[in-house]
Amino acid sequence: MEKTLNTPSFRPLYDQIKMLIKKGLIDGEWRPGDVIPSEMELAARFKVSQGTVRKAIDALAAENLLIRRQGKGTFVSSHSQERIHTRFLRIVRDDGKSDHLESRLLECRRDKACDTAASYLGVRAGSAIYTVKRVLLFSGKPVVFDTIHLLASQFKGLELSQIEAFQGSMYSFFETRYGVNMVRAEERLKAVPADAEAAQLLGLDVGAPLLRVDRVAVDYEDRPMEWRRGLCNSAQHCYSNVLA
Amino acid sequence: MEKTLNTPSFRPLYDQIKMLIKKGLIDGEWRPGDVIPSEMELAARFKVSQGTVRKAIDALAAENLLIRRQGKGTFVSSHSQERIHTRFLRIVRDDGKSDHLESRLLECRRDKACDTAASYLGVRAGSAIYTVKRVLLFSGKPVVFDTIHLLASQFKGLELSQIEAFQGSMYSFFETRYGVNMVRAEERLKAVPADAEAAQLLGLDVGAPLLRVDRVAVDYEDRPMEWRRGLCNSAQHCYSNVLA
């Protein structure tokens, strides 16, 4: 109903509604997997027309925060029940066929952030973090060696056995056990020679070329929650991306 | 006006309008850089409401085929007059600062498609193609060595001197001189050891790890127009990507 907020710094109504819905996500009013209220209900609640709510939801769906299902409702996007395997994992087989994926956890230790990790995670060097190492197997063969850094403040009491016991992806685990939802990530790729550890784990010679994928993942509020470095044997696999 | 095409294979009106506008792009009714008719004009032409045209244009703008400019009109997206440098070139400096970009052309020869090129370009092995080689300099330093393969049938009479004489990016050149508009691309990355040619051109040792970026670029009709392989020295630069 509020109309025409004349000029300086005009902000469309649907954008304000979008932020109100996002606030509901941040505050945990609706959790991943939940249905949010119908468009008509939200329209009544915010005192705007259904079309305006619709536009707000469209924007959030475009950012993959919400998922619309015709006839059923609009759901909070979740790492637990989706085909996000292609959304955050861009490593695929060269021939395009799908692999059986398996994660082998190596260690989980409490640690102090090095300068690099601290800068990526937005904390002071030396801050408490967890470091998790694992190998990703594609059809039984080790292809990616991941070193994952997490803010200790957000993942209190993280243990290797918990992660191992959990059925599902690691982001699904974070979401379910810690209420931390990875919503977006930035990756930076380089080619590097394999060091001794990676070479041993991936069954390669030291110095063999590896695809190094650095990732910073953020939550609803764009706060960095994870920094990971993946070392990938790109002999039979590659990093796939679409430019549009 | 046409309403309710009851069930089997229901197709929304705006989607049909979208395809009609796309047809205008394919047929060259509006060329890159042109303004297309206003929403009201198109609505009258297609006998639908302005809102429906709007939704069709929104979809095409989301695919980067059109660009909306409030108060001015809707334009056909062009490689000539945009900041697409970040759209198709994902190599950036590690520190995020921007580099001065320069392209040094090495050769352009007519040649027969090898099996790989033929399969990527959707033609028979041995078909006539052009092969262009160049080095991309970032602030004066050679960073990427590109080998570009183009269908001879689409780029008749391509000469090194033409490309060199042209002011602007290579895709801008293709668009202006050959009416070939690269609209979307798929990239696949690997880490590979430098061969003698790449090592020499990029000032590295043979065997040094390089980021190999294979790209297939397609036109409005999704036909592959270009296959290129870029070999990138990722010592001071990296391939940057956002996952959302």
Added chain:
DNA sequence: GAGTGGTCTAGACCACCAA
């Protein structure tokens, strides 16, 4: 059949741009 998201319309008004 009731409820949800999805489409389409018609009309009013606003923000932006250029002449």
Added chain:
DNA sequence: TGGTGGTCTAGACCACTCA
């Protein structure tokens, strides 16, 4: 001042899902 895209509304109707 007039034209363009952008927002917002109110209402009708359709497609999909599930009980």
